[in-house]
Amino acid sequence: MRKIRVLLAKPGLDGHDRGAKVLARCFRDAGFEVIYTGCHQTSEQIAAIAIQEDVDLVGLSCLSGAHKYLFPEVARLLQERDAEDIIVIGGGIIPEQDMPALYEAGLKAIFTPGTKLDAIVEWINTNVKPEA
Amino acid sequence: MEELSKRVLAGDIRAASRLxxxxxxxxxxxxVAIKELFTATGNSHIVGITGAPGAGKSTLIDELIAAYRKKEKTVGVLAVDPTSPFTGGAILGDRIRMLRHAEDSGVFVRSLATRGSMGGLSKAVGEAIHVVEASGKExxxxxxxxxGQQEVDIINHAHTxxxxxxxxxxxxxxxxxAGLMEIADIFVINKxxxxxxxxLYQELLNIASLSRNGDTASSEQWTIPVMKVESIAEPLKFAESVNLLCDKIEEHYQYLVKSKLLSNRLRRKTTAELNEALWGSxxxxxxQELNDGGEMESxxxxxxxxxxxxxxxxxxxxQRYVKK
Structure with a gap:
């Protein structure tokens, strides 16, 4: 049986990793394998790691306000490297008006503060189906 | 599946990771794919790094990768972290220390979860090593x-x-x-x-001087070195001591080749692999049949x-299943 593999990453200059760590723990408890890579990564590093780890999903966390550049860049790099099947989702302080552009860039879901952990796990279990 | 092994041989990272x-x-x-790769394996030097949680293994490996890259060697890393016995989930956090090599095409890092294996590695690690070897990492x-003390499965997979x-x-x-303390080819005192x-240095020198390290046949004994690695708070000193470690690891490999002990290690490794394969087949x-038919439960x-x-x-x- 396929085990879901998730990469959790924090792109850019943002040191607030409490949320990402809570998610890592929550995904562990949901039975996923979580590759946690911590803070301060470039989009290039995240795309390269996603491919090396053969993950199904990349979860990006950003609380610094740079999501409009960083999130689409990760999605673009994955597309460029024939890895557009890897789903990209995002979370953090994301204003409502920024969301259409992020979805347009290829992100499949955005979770903002206050989202229940169970809701995120349920979204993943519904939408991430690794091929056999 | 055949296509996957061809892509691995061509150095395709995604294919290697998928396999x-x-x-x-x-x-x-x-x-099937592993069978096709098998003949392309056996040329890489396999280095095992083991020790307690938080001993600094990942950080050491990060610097070791840098040392190898300076020598223009390509490097594959398989990093194992534990699987939850309750949920089957895992947090794989080793490569957090190795981020600077993420974009180097001469470096491939792959995290694995133990998935119930008790020896400090994962069940798939032996085959994963073959995949990394076949993808061309030296x-x-x-x-x-x-x-802890007795998770020593690494001796069945590593040369050093x-x-x-x-x-x-x-x-x-x-x-x-016994256990962990007797499997070392090299001791590192980190921090x-x-x-x-x-x-600790004196104690390790003592046991190193008495150790026969399992390979007693050779006339030329390997004296287990005890290497001190300085704090990472002083990056230059740290890098310098890891460079020395890198040279020592190379020296050990040359020793294995010269003393023909490499074939002993390979024999141990292949015996373990055959055991695994027999177990599997x-x-x-x-x-599976006992479980599926409900017989296991009854x-x-x-x-x-x-x-x-x-x-x-x-x-x-x-009596039912095994025919002589």
Whole structure:
């Protein structure tokens, strides 16, 4: 049986990793394998790691306000490297008006503060189906 | 599946990682691909890095990768972290220390979860090493999960085993105990700026001087070196001591080649692999059938009620399945 593999990453200059760590723990408890890579990564590093780890999903966390550049860049790099099947989702302080552009860039879901952990796990279990 | 192995041989990273995943997930027919790769393996130097949780294995490997890259060697890293016994999930956090190599095409890092394996590695790690070798990496570093005294499976996979210790973990009796302390080809005292490093150094020198390291046939003995690695708070000193470690690891490999002990290690490694394969092709299908048919459950029920003992049950199953 396929085990879901998730990469959790924090792109850019943002040191607030409490949320990402809570998610890592929550995904562990949901039975996923979580590759946690911590803070301060470039989009290039995240795309390269996603491919090396053969993950199904990349979860990006950003609380610094740079999501409009960083999130689409990760999605673009994955597309460029024939890895557009890897789903990209995002979370953090994301204003409502920024969301259409992020979805347009290829992100499949955005979770903002206050989202229940169970809701995120349920979204993943519904939408991430690794091929056999 | 055939296509996947061709892509691995051509150095395709995603294919290598997917193949490793197929092995971890036990996807049927994955062994076809591994069979095709098998002849392309055996040329890499496999270095095992083991030690307690938080001893600094991942950080050490990060600097070791840098040292190898300076020597223009390509490097594959397989980093193992534990799987939850309750949920089957895992947090794989080793490569957080190795981020600076993420974009280097000469470096491939793959995290693995133990998935119930108890020896400090994951069940798929032996085959994963083959995949990394076949993808053309000259050095394959295998990082065990944080181990205690007796998770020593790494000796079945690595040519050179580096045991990483930190000061303050017990007295000299701990140092002469069997298990982890006797599998080292090289000892590393990490965080050597801490109190107790000199005491540990003396203890390790003592056991190193008595050690025969399992390979007694050779006239030319390998003296287990004890290497101190300075604090990462002083990056230049740290890098310098890891460079020395890198040279020592290379020296050990040359020693194995020259003394013909490499073939002994390979024999140990292949014996373990054959055991695994036999286990997989003989016992696994039987267990599967017992489980699927519900027989396993009814046997457990009988055992719980003390109606029969496990040895008689096992004999009965063996009589049914195993033909001489």
């Amino acid at each position: 490793i995943r197929n092995l971890e997930d036990q996807i049927p027919d994955t062994y 050095k394959v570093i295998v990082e065990t999960c944080g181990v 085993v580096v045991v990483v210790l930190v000061p303050g973990m017990g007295d000299d009796v701990q140092a002469i105990k 050597a700026d801490r109190d107790g490093a000199n005491k 003989i016992l696994q299908p039987i267990l 046997m457990v029920e009988k055992l719980v009620n003390k109606e029969i003992d496990p040895y008689t049950l096992a004999e009965q199953v063996a």
